[in-house]
Amino acid sequence: MARKTDRRVQRTRKLLQEALVSLILEKRYDKITVQEIIDRANVGRSTFYAHFQDKEDLLASNFASYTAQWDHPDETDHEHKVSPESPHVLHSLDFFLHANEAYEFHQAMFEGGGAEVMLETGRQHMMADVQNHLLDFLPEDEESDIPLPVITNFLAGGLLSVMVWWLKEKRPYPPEKINEMFQQLAMRGVESLFTAD
Amino acid sequence: MARKTDRRVQRTRKLLQEALVSLILEKRYDKITVQEIIDRANVGRSTFYAHFQDKEDLLASNFASYTAQWDHPDETDHEHKVSPESPHVLHSLDFFLHANEAYEFHQAMFEGGGAEVMLETGRQHMMADVQNHLLDFLPEDEESDIPLPVITNFLAGGLLSVMVWWLKEKRPYPPEKINEMFQQLAMRGVESLFTAD
Amino acid sequence: MARKTDRRVQRTRKLLQEALVSLILEKRYDKITVQEIIDRANVGRSTFYAHFQDKEDLLASNFASYTAQWDHPDETDHEHKVSPESPHVLHSLDFFLHANEAYEFHQAMFEGGGAEVMLETGRQHMMADVQNHLLDFLPEDEESDIPLPVITNFLAGGLLSVMVWWLKEKRPYPPEKINEMFQQLAMRGVESLFTAD
Amino acid sequence: MARKTDRRVQRTRKLLQEALVSLILEKRYDKITVQEIIDRANVGRSTFYAHFQDKEDLLASNFASYTAQWDHPDETDHEHKVSPESPHVLHSLDFFLHANEAYEFHQAMFEGGGAEVMLETGRQHMMADVQNHLLDFLPEDEESDIPLPVITNFLAGGLLSVMVWWLKEKRPYPPEKINEMFQQLAMRGVESLFTAD
DNA sequence: TCCTAAGCGAGACGGTACGTCTTGTCTTCCA
DNA sequence: TGGAAGACAAGACGTACCGTCTCGCTTAGGA
Numbered sequence: 001m002a003r004k005t006d007r008r009v010q011r012t013r014k015l016l017q018e019a020l021v022s023l024i025l026e027k028r029y030d031k032i033t034v035q036e037i038i039d040r041a042n043v044g045r046s047t048f049y050a051h052f053q054d055k056e057d058l059l060a061s062n063f064a065s066y067t068a069q070w071d072h073p074d075e076t077d078h079e080h081k082v083s084p085e086s087p088h089v090l091h092s093l094d095f096f097l098h099a100n101e102a103y104e105f106h107q108a109m110f111e112g113g114g115a116e117v118m119l120e121t122g123r124q125h126m127m128a129d130v131q132n133h134l135l136d137f138l139p140e141d142e143e144s145d146i147p148l149p150v151i152t153n154f155l156a157g158g159l160l161s162v163m164v165w166w167l168k169e170k171r172p173y174p175p176e177k178i179n180e181m182f183q184q185l186a187m188r189g190v191e192s193l194f195t196a197d
Numbered sequence: 198m199a200r201k202t203d204r205r206v207q208r209t210r211k212l213l214q215e216a217l218v219s220l221i222l223e224k225r226y227d228k229i230t231v232q233e234i235i236d237r238a239n240v241g242r243s244t245f246y247a248h249f250q251d252k253e254d255l256l257a258s259n260f261a262s263y264t265a266q267w268d269h270p271d272e273t274d275h276e277h278k279v280s281p282e283s284p285h286v287l288h289s290l291d292f293f294l295h296a297n298e299a300y301e302f303h304q305a306m307f308e309g310g311g312a313e314v315m316l317e318t319g320r321q322h323m324m325a326d327v328q329n330h331l332l333d334f335l336p337e338d339e340e341s342d343i344p345l346p347v348i349t350n351f352l353a354g355g356l357l358s359v360m361v362w363w364l365k366e367k368r369p370y371p372p373e374k375i376n377e378m379f380q381q382l383a384m385r386g387v388e389s390l391f392t393a394d
Numbered sequence: 395m396a397r398k399t400d401r402r403v404q405r406t407r408k409l410l411q412e413a414l415v416s417l418i419l420e421k422r423y424d425k426i427t428v429q430e431i432i433d434r435a436n437v438g439r440s441t442f443y444a445h446f447q448d449k450e451d452l453l454a455s456n457f458a459s460y461t462a463q464w465d466h467p468d469e470t471d472h473e474h475k476v477s478p479e480s481p482h483v484l485h486s487l488d489f490f491l492h493a494n495e496a497y498e499f500h501q502a503m504f505e506g507g508g509a510e511v512m513l514e515t516g517r518q519h520m521m522a523d524v525q526n527h528l529l530d531f532l533p534e535d536e537e538s539d540i541p542l543p544v545i546t547n548f549l550a551g552g553l554l555s556v557m558v559w560w561l562k563e564k565r566p567y568p569p570e571k572i573n574e575m576f577q578q579l580a581m582r583g584v585e586s587l588f589t590a591d
Numbered sequence: 592m593a594r595k596t597d598r599r600v601q602r603t604r605k606l607l608q609e610a611l612v613s614l615i616l617e618k619r620y621d622k623i624t625v626q627e628i629i630d631r632a633n634v635g636r637s638t639f640y641a642h643f644q645d646k647e648d649l650l651a652s653n654f655a656s657y658t659a660q661w662d663h664p665d666e667t668d669h670e671h672k673v674s675p676e677s678p679h680v681l682h683s684l685d686f687f688l689h690a691n692e693a694y695e696f697h698q699a700m701f702e703g704g705g706a707e708v709m710l711e712t713g714r715q716h717m718m719a720d721v722q723n724h725l726l727d728f729l730p731e732d733e734e735s736d737i738p739l740p741v742i743t744n745f746l747a748g749g750l751l752s753v754m755v756w757w758l759k760e761k762r763p764y765p766p767e768k769i770n771e772m773f774q775q776l777a778m779r780g781v782e783s784l785f786t787a788d
Numbered sequence: 789t790c791c792t793a794a795g796c797g798a799g800a801c802g803g804t805a806c807g808t809c810t811t812g813t814c815t816t817c818c819a
Numbered sequence: 820t821g822g823a824a825g826a827c828a829a830g831a832c833g834t835a836c837c838g839t840c841t842c843g844c845t846t847a848g849g850a
Contacts, residue, residue, distance in 0.1 A: 012822080033810065044823035049812060090387075123358075146378045149366075150359055154382045157358020161350040169346075181343045185351045189386030190287075205800060205841085230831065241802035246833065402795060402847090427836065438797040443838060484781075540772045543760075544753055548776045551752020555744040563740075575737045579745045583780030584681075599815080599826060624805065635828035640807065 013051050015041040017062050020055075021105070029059070060121065090130060092159055092182055096175035099163055106167045119160065127156045155186055210248050212238040214259050217252075221305040226256070260302075260315055287327060289356055289379050293372035296360055303364045316357065324353045352383055407445050409435040411456050414449075415499070423453070454515065457499070484524060486553055486576055490569035493557055500561045513554065521550045549580055604642055606632040608653050611646075612696065620650070654696070654709055681721060683750055683773055687766035690754055697758045710751070718747045746777055 019041035023032050034055055038048050052058040099106060131152045159182060166178050173181075216238035220229050231252055235245050249255040296303060306315050328349045356379060363375050370378075413435035417426045428449055432442050446452040493500060525546045553576060560572050567575075578586070610632035614623050625646055629639050643649040690697060722743045750773060757769050764772075775783065 034812085035810075038823095042823085045812085045825070046814080047822055047824095050822080054812080146381065149362055150375070150378050151382065151387065153358040153362040154355040154379065155387065158351040158355035160358075161354020162347055165346055165350040178347070181347050182351065185343065185348065185386070187386045187388040189382070189384045189388075190348065190352065209801080231833085232831075235802090239802080241800095241804090242833085243803080243835080244801055247800075251833080406796080428838085429836075432797095436797085438795095439799070439838085440840075441796055444795085448838080540776065543756055544769070544772050545776065545781065547752040547756040548749040548773065549781065552745040552749035554752075555748020556741055559740055559744040572741070575741050576745065578737065579742065579780070581780045581782040583776070583778045583783065584742065584746065585778040586780065603827080625807085626805075629828090633828085635826095636807085636830075637809075638827055641826080645807080 012041075012043060012047060013061070015043060016048060016051060016058055019043075020058055020062060090133060090155055090159070090183070090186060092186070093176065093179045095126065095159065095163060096166070096179045096182075099167060100171065100175045103167070103171065119164070123156060123160055126160060127152055130156045130159075158182070158186060206248070209238075209240060209244060210258070212240055213245060213248065213255055216240075217255050217259060218302065218305065222301070226306070256315070257318060260299075260318065287330060287352055287356070287380070287383060289383070290373065290376045292323065292356065292360060293363070293376045293379075296364060297368065297372045300364065300368065304367075307361070307365055316361070320353060320357055323357060324349055327353045327356075355379070355383065403445075406435075406437060406441060407455070409437060410442060410445060410452055413437075414452055414456065457496075457515070484549055484553065484577070484580060485527060486580070487570065487573045489520065489553065489557060490560070490573045490576075493561060494565065494569045497561065497565065501564075513558070517550060517554055520554060521546055524550045524553075552576070552580060600642070603632075603634060603638060604652070606634060607639060607642065607649055610634075611649055611653065616695075650709070651712065654693075654712070681724060681746055681750070681774070681777060683777070684767065684770045686717065686750065686754060687757070687770045687773075690758060691762065691766045694758070694762065698761075701755070701759055710755070714747060714751055717751060718743055721747045721750075749773070749777060 016037060019037050020032070023036060023040060032055070034045070034048060037055070037058070038045055041048075048058075052061065131148065134148060134151060134155075162178065162182050166173070171178075213234060216234050217229070220233060220237060229252070231242070231245060234252070234255070235242055238245075245255075249258065328345065331345060331348060331352075359375070359379050363370070368375075410431060413431050414426070417430060417434060426449070428439070428442060431449070431452070432439055435442075442452075446455065525542065528542060528545060528549075556572065556576050560567070565572075607628060610628050611623070614627060614631060623646070625636070625639060628646070628649070629636055632639075639649075643652065722739065725739060725742060725746075753769070753773050757764070762769075
């Protein structure tokens with residue numbers, strides 16, 4: 001059994017991931033060279049390509065576990081089984097909380113220009129997530145006027161946009177607060193801003 | 198007066214822009230080479246760089262006039278001075294209509310991978326636009342619970358996301374229809390989907 | 395008659411020639427750009443090419459009159475019709491005197507790296523000149539052991555080399571003196587240096 | 592120890608050198624492109640620049656070993672310790688013999704226009720060589736009327752010129768014969784041609 | 789004095805080669 | 820035997836010049 005090998009392999013992967021992150025903190029992601037990464041990681045060029053297809057692959061691996069949490073959130077706090085009267089159709093708080101924790105990493109991404117790659121991946125996960133949640137709420141037999149993908153895109157797009165703003169602005173509110181705002185906008189719509197509450 | 202020169206310059210710029218678009222319709226944007234562009238445009242390499250910094254710059258110039266329309270829409274159809282009862286806080290129809298016209302171009306962008314550049318620029322214009330419109334509706338003296346940028350990001354993010362989906366899906370609805378959906382979501386919120394109308 | 399035109403043309407040619415020389419005094423000839431020349435001369439690009447084929451052509455024109463003197467020396471001082479006893483088979487003094495006059499120009503050439511072009515042209519003229527003179531001395535009927543081209547190359551090569559050294563060393567001797575040395579070497583050979591005179 | 596690497600590197604260098612020579616045999620040196628060289632050598636562009644600064648550098652490397660022989664000739668045939676009666680002040684035969692061996696290469700250079708680079712380098716080596724030999728013959732205590740550099744330039748200039756002629760003429764005489772002519776001219780001078788032997 | 793053709797400046801342009809840069813593959817050696 | 824080291828092929832990049840060209844302005848010399 002190649003247990004020892006596995007451990008070495010994991011170590012090399014980690015070295016490369018950390019090298020990338022540390023570089024991202026210094027300069028734009030898309031200006032980072034494979035050469036720089038392997039220099040920083042003290043790893044041979046061929047070793048890099050033995051583990052990752054390319055730079056993006058390495059980056060993706062960096063937040064694979066990250067987004068994995070979105071797909072498989074801890075099964076503990078599933079207390080937001082809400083009623084239609086008080087529906088948390090979108091468990092957006094999870095996203096904000098999670099973004100809050102990985103704040104520094106996000107900062108690096110935005111400043112470094114690596115955000116696009118991440119955003120696209122993130123968007124896809126978020127979309128899937130949102131859609132799943134919506135499916136729990138929209139009665140299957142009753143076809144809504146608005147197709148599911150439209151709702152999903154609307155919500156995920158809005159959420160992501162607000163979240164990025166929040167992060168770029170260096171979290172002017174606690175995650176719970178910004179989530180509350182988002183929930184109001186998402187659930188009640190803009191119209192509610194103009195009508196008496 | 199350098200009139201003739203200007204005309205030549207404009208012609209060259211146009212040749213390059215058209216060459217890029219025609220290439221985008223054939224292959225992924227990021228696989229397109231400067232050499233291919235200038236070959237298609239029958240233009241010298243140095244001429245290319247005399248007019249544009251790089252490939253992205255050329256791409257950007259392609260929808261500069263495009264987004265310019267967002268900033269300075271035709272002053273004719275400013276009839277959406279709507280009442281709060283039927284508020285078109287967001288003149289999103291304009292966006293859908295406009296996207297509808299430039300449909301092929303958008304298709305090329307999305308398929309070709311050049312969308313990122315465009316989306317970012319587009320987002321910025323859209324944000325500014327949305328914000329301006331909101332300012333007309335939010336009473337200045339009355340501070341909302343939710344800061345303006347949050348609303349703006351929410352709406353622009355949702356709009357863009359829906360629009361991209363709509364384009365990528367090859368416009369399954371007429372622009373008026375998709376706009377209607379968006380308006381409902383944006384104005385009334387998701388909650389409205391579950392309540393009796 | 396286009397008299398006035400001619401005058402303008404001559405002026406332009408002169409401007410370009412002077413611009414080149416002044417530039418050569420500043421930097422290596424082969425690093426000088428056509429653009430720099432026409433900028434310095436305040437002349438349009440097309441005008442340059444209307445007058446000269448290229449940079450080398452302009453350079454050549456600069457010492458066209460120069461070498462012309464070698465081919466058609468002033469017919470006044472032809473008093474070196476020497477006897478075989480005191481033969482000035484090679485009228486090398488002319489070359490040294492001429493080089494002496496155009497000293498600054500030569501300096502520029504050597505320092506500027508434009509010398510090669512000049513040297514090659516100069517060598518050709520010098521060779522032809524030397525050969526002509528030799529023909530006056532070598533009796534046609536009597537075939538020498540050594541073919542004429544060998545002698546010509548030997549003398550012209552040696553003369554040019556000595557002259558270049560002399561110019562590069564900033565003329566450590568008066569032209570008459572260096573010529574005397576050359577004449578001794580050329581006429582009597584190196585052997586004479588070791589034998590009692 | 593990078594033994595294997597060295598071998599690869601040497602192979603690449605050789606491939607490039609040979610590619611250049613083979614190209615020179617086909618077309619003018621200054622019309623040869625770096626691209627053509629690397630195509631012929633089956634070598635990547637960056638590899639070329641990893642080994643040589645530019646085209647001239649590659650050319651120079653081609654006769655580096657060549658001129659090296661001039662500086663360090665085989666220590667075997669040092670039997671030209673000649674008496675003043677039969678002085679070989681200048682071991683010019685070595686040069687002719689050497690040029691004879693590398694005949695094809697020279698041909699390529701002259702026809703291809705790459706000769707200038709080579710000639711200048713060759714001249715310098717030849718000058719140093721000639722000067723060293725002269726120092727063995729000219730008694731130090733006895734100052735000649737003619738400075739050493741003048742003699743050196745005269746001899747080296749003449750020798751190079753004759754040699755180039757000889758090569759360009761496709762070696763009309765065996766190297767020993769042309770050397771004999773040169774020696775007579777150099778040692779006894781032109782005057783001797785006119786006097787009874 | 790006006791007219792007109794040539795000379796000219798300005799500079800856009802197509803084209804070519806350059807030297808740099810980065811990628812992903814491949815080979816060799818070492819631990 | 821797996822990984823470090825790094826040479827390498829491939830090829831796009833942005834730059835630098837070149838020589839051609841088109842365009843109007845200026846200007847001189849004949850009308």
